[in-house]
Amino acid sequence: MKSMVIRKILSTILTVLLCLMILLLSGLRLLGWIPLAVLSGSMEPQYPVGSLIFVRPVAAEDVKLGDPITFYMADGRTLATHRVTQVDEASQSFKTKGDANAVEDQGTVSFDRLVGSPQFCVPLAGYVSILAGSAQGKMILGAALLVLVLLAFLPGRLMKTNASKRK
Numbered sequence: 001m002k003s004m005v006i007r008k009i010l011s012t013i014l015t016v017l018l019c020l021m022i023l024l025l026s027g028l029r030l031l032g033w034i035p036l037a038v039l040s041g042s043m044e045p046q047y048p049v050g051s052l053i054f055v056r057p058v059a060a061e062d063v064k065l066g067d068p069i070t071f072y073m074a075d076g077r078t079l080a081t082h083r084v085t086q087v088d089e090a091s092q093s094f095k096t097k098g099d100a101n102a103v104e105d106q107g108t109v110s111f112d113r114l115v116g117s118p119q120f121c122v123p124l125a126g127y128v129s130i131l132a133g134s135a136q137g138k139m140i141l142g143a144a145l146l147v148l149v150l151l152a153f154l155p156g157r158l159m160k161t162n163a164s165k166r167k
Contacts, residue, residue: 011152032057034116036070036079037126042098043068043081052125053081053118060094060111063087069094072113081118 028035038051046068047053055070063069063084070081071094085104086095093108131137 007152014148014152028054033119034070035129036081037129038081038121039126039130040098042101043083044100046099047081047118047121048123050124050127052122052129054120054122055081055116056119057116058114060092060114063094063114063117068118069096069109070115070118071096071109072115074107076113079115 034055034057036053036055038047038049038053041049053070058069065084065087068081068083070079072078073080080096082096082098082101082105084094085097088095088108091108092111094111094114095104095108097104128141132141
């Protein structure tokens with residue numbers, strides 16, 4: 001009986017946490033915030049590899065010297081997050097540098113390549129995001145979720161079935 005109560009409490013906690021995570025992620029996306037996994041150590045220790053950063057869109061004129069920004073690199077596909085070391089209004093561009101890098105980035109970031117500014121970081125959550133992005137990861141996460149659901153609800157049903165058989 002005691003193990004059933006503990007199992008019920010744990011399943012409730014897991015369900016609430018999962019719902020909160022889904023609401024948080026979907027709510028932030030609806031507000032235009034973008035969750036991104038940190039893939040390199042260029043901004044450590046502020047944004048460690050494997051973290052999930054949440055980037056809020058900002059206007060280029062609101063960016064100040066020293067602000068971290070997320071932007072498209074010159075290839076137009078790859079995103080990077082580095083700190084602004086110079087703002088050039090005349091050429092409408094930023095000069096940037098990763099906190100852990102010894103030198104500034106080559107070239108400049110034009111205002112139109114600005115995506116936004118990281119607002120907060122969740123350590124290690126980026127690994128889950130990276131995993132969920134792959135086919136194997138989706139299968140693993142789906143299987144793990146199925147196991148959690150089964151562990152949460154199946155034991156209670158089995159105990160009810162056994163109890164009714166005894167009567």
